[in-house]
Amino acid sequence: MRAAIYRGPGDIAVEDVSKPEIESPTDAVVRVTHTAVCGSDLWFYRGESDREEGSPVGHEPMGIVEEVGEDVRSVDPGDRVFAPFKISCGRCEFCRKGLHTSCVNGDSWGGDNGGAQGEFVRTTEADGTLVRVPDRYADDEATLEAVLPLTDVMGTGHHAAVSAGVGEGDTCVVVGDGAVGLCGVLAARRLGAERIVAMGHHEDRLELAESFGATETVAARGEEAVERARELTYGGPRHVLECVGASSSMDAAIDLCRPGGTVGYVGVPHGVDEAGLDVFSMFQENVTLRGGVAPVRAYAEELLADVLQGTLDPSPVFTKTVDLDGVPEGYRAMDEREAIKVLVKVDH
Missing domain, CATH: 3.40.50.720 (NAD(P)-binding Rossmann-like Domain)
Incomplete structure (x- = not known):
């Protein structure tokens, strides 16, 4: 698969990398259709925070479930889903208190699970992380663009x-x-x-x-x-x-x-x-x-309900749209304040 990779300050490259696969019964692999460049991505892009060179980037995935582990119950292959910037189990002490960002089984999107600015990602805790979009909205582009900011901003x-x-x-x-x-x-x-x-x-x-x-x-x-x-x-x-x-x-x-x-x-x-x-x-x-760091998974269902009924639409924050090859340009545009937030549409 292809994914955006950090190569050093000011250098994001789109490269061929290994596609993530199911490794645990709680895993799911998602084919990414929409993602974004975040303002927090600019800290490592500018060299103002540490990041390992060669690591995949991105943390705001939306897409279609391709495969699930045997213990996954909340989503099935073919479902439209989005995921917060932090992977969480949904069952530990902190998740039960709505503090998913402190999940004891938590993970990020930037390791060996693909990075969210790429064609596929693997979530290690599918039931606690993925939020299903009802089928009636699964191909409604305007609605999907309004839902995508629920992954983070x-x-x-x-x-x-x-x-x-x-x-x-x-x-x-x-x-x-x-x-x-x-x-x-x-x-x-x-x-x-x-x-x-x-x-x-x-x-x-x-x-x-x-x-x-x-x-x-x-x-x-x-x-x-x-x-x-x-x-x-x-x-x-x-x-x-x-x-x-x-x-x-x-x-x-x-x-x-x-x-x-x-x-x-x-x-x-x-x-x-x-x-x-x-x-x-x-x-x-x-x-x-x-x-502190926002437990956006705790707010996902209530905000999604408002988006779906048409009373909440944060999609105007996206002022530039690129494809996967355009991710490096998206970083540049945000870094130079030419875009508020960049929407990435991933073609397969």
């Missing part, structure tokens, strides 16, 4: 909103205008927020945020952005969604949060250790920090 944005405690009638601020931040806007609206302020640096993305439900936007930078967000929320919101992960965005989220409020953070941390976290100001203002 929509579930992650939702986790930010849930962690921040967003509810009916609330005011919140979303820090970040990438795909996760934009999905955070959708999630806050879905949870009933009355006012949603989106903060970012790109006018086109902030316009998309408005179409997703943001009532105001802030395009300023630094302290000016924090002050503007405070003005719009009459001294700061009680609910802040941090959807970037940089030290500057984390500082901004904490700074503008109203005393007694909560910051829901889901951005993959980079540079926070070096810059330090202002714990003392959080202590003084009783600001709560909640979140």
Whole structure:
């Protein structure tokens, strides 16, 4: 089969590799039809995080089940499925508590199971990981493109909103205008927020945020952005969604949060250790920090139900579409901010 392979910073190659096969009774092999390039992929692409050269990449698969192990009960060959960015068993202590990202039997997509930016993947825990799309939608392209963000960015944005405690009638601020931040806007609206302020640096993305439900936007930078967000929320919101992960965005989220409020953070941390976290100001203002890596499998069914009934559509975050050979171009486009998120359609 063919798959995208990391060859070093700035270098993604599409190569012939071994097709994954059933190795355990709990395995399933999925023929990938749709996948994506994620903003978190850019960290290793830019050389800002470690990754083994020669490893397959991608963690947002959707496709058709090709083969299942003898113990698999939830899906059959021929089923349309999607999978979160983290493989999970669904039966351990942490999965039962909705914390699938801490699964004791968990796995990633980047090892010998194929990588999700390729023609096939193997999930080591099919029953706990794969989410079946009803047959009536299995070939509905518009619906499938709306479902695909549930593999990562929509579930992650939702986790930010849930962690921040967003509810009916609330005011919140979303820090970040990438795909996760934009999905955070959708999630806050879905949870009933009355006012949603989106903060970012790109006018086109902030316009998309408005179409997703943001009532105001802030395009300023630094302290000016924090002050503007405070003005719009009459001294700061009680609910802040941090959807970037940089030290500057984390500082901004904490700074503008109203005393007694909560910051829901889901951005993959980079540079926070070096810059330090202002714990003392959080202590003084009783600001709560909640979140972490999003257990998107825990949210999959409820978000899927909304997509299928037409009340949730995160597909506009895909602003560029490529085929498998175009994956290297997809990375370049996202790295240079020419695309918010890249959709990959895999032909067989």
